[in-house]
Amino acid sequence: MTLLPLPAFTDNYIWMLHNGRDALVVDPGDAQPVLDALQRYSLTLRCILVTHHHADHTGGVHILRETTGAEVYGPAAEKMPEPILRLGDGDQVSGLGINFQVMHVPGHTAGHIAYFAQLTGETPLLFCGDTLFSGGCGRLFEGTPAQMLTSLERFAALPPETRVCCTHEYTLGNLRFARVAEPGNADIANYQTHCQQLRDASRPTLPSSIGQELLINPFLRSHLDSVAREVQGHDPMGVSAEGVFATLRQWKNKFQ
Numbered sequence: 001m002t003l004l005p006l007p008a009f010t011d012n013y014i015w016m017l018h019n020g021r022d023a024l025v026v027d028p029g030d031a032q033p034v035l036d037a038l039q040r041y042s043l044t045l046r047c048i049l050v051t052h053h054h055a056d057h058t059g060g061v062h063i064l065r066e067t068t069g070a071e072v073y074g075p076a077a078e079k080m081p082e083p084i085l086r087l088g089d090g091d092q093v094s095g096l097g098i099n100f101q102v103m104h105v106p107g108h109t110a111g112h113i114a115y116f117a118q119l120t121g122e123t124p125l126l127f128c129g130d131t132l133f134s135g136g137c138g139r140l141f142e143g144t145p146a147q148m149l150t151s152l153e154r155f156a157a158l159p160p161e162t163r164v165c166c167t168h169e170y171t172l173g174n175l176r177f178a179r180v181a182e183p184g185n186a187d188i189a190n191y192q193t194h195c196q197q198l199r200d201a202s203r204p205t206l207p208s209s210i211g212q213e214l215l216i217n218p219f220l221r222s223h224l225d226s227v228a229r230e231v232q233g234h235d236p237m238g239v240s241a242e243g244v245f246a247t248l249r250q251w252k253n254k255f256q
């Protein structure tokens with residue numbers, strides 16, 4: 001299976017998975033990059049997976065369904081470009097012969113879902129939409145800090161080698177914040193250098209991995225003293241694990 005991040009808009013990636021003949025895509029906010037890739041690699045689009053209702057993740061669904069006849073899957077409880085097949089936590093969906101497990105991961109939006117797959121002979125894959133980013137996490141538009149923390153903890157429990165396919169290239173901005181949130185963490189500085197080199201070469205910093213994120217992402221590390229200390233210096237309200245996480249998220253919202 002070939003995994004490709006198709007750049008869209010200013011910083012989105014539409015993930016494409018293909019076997020040289022058939023393809024699936026995740027969160028096609030724009031149809032054109034997908035149509036271009038289908039033509040370039042002579043592929044047939046079979047399946048579209050959607051994680052949440054935001055337009056930069058759904059805008060291309062209608063055109064792609066009409067031009068290719070691909071099946072569209074999406075979250076059980078969000079407004080979607082109909083008709084789609086709706087999925088909830090624990091459901092399984094098959095695309096290109098791969099079995100995806102559906103996880104309901106509220107926080108960024110109320111009905112946000114993610115797709116996890118264990119592929120034979122390949123490292124597992126996670127399509128996490130706008131819930132987890134490399135070095136950061138999605139903004140809480142419709143969910144509570146407690147919900148987002150639980151969603152991220154479920155990702156943290158996946159196999160460390162899992163490839164994390166985030167839908168935005170936010171890594172460098174997130175790492176600037178991560179350095180301030182956990183100044184003593186040398187892994188963040190090293191990863192920042194690595195990602196800067198990738199971006200300088202116009203390459204994506206993604207996919208990341210669960211193991212990498214556990215080392216450098218403050219939003220997966222809010223239970224650690226090294227993160228709690230900085231957060232409490234910033235706002236003494238952050239005492240419980242949930243309080244630390246909530247303060248961290250608010251601090252990041254204002255971080256320039």
Ligand SMILES: [Zn+2]
Pocket residue numbers: 052054108130
């Ligand atoms: Zn979103």
Ligand SMILES: [Zn+2]
Pocket residue numbers: 054056057130167168
């Ligand atoms: Zn988005």
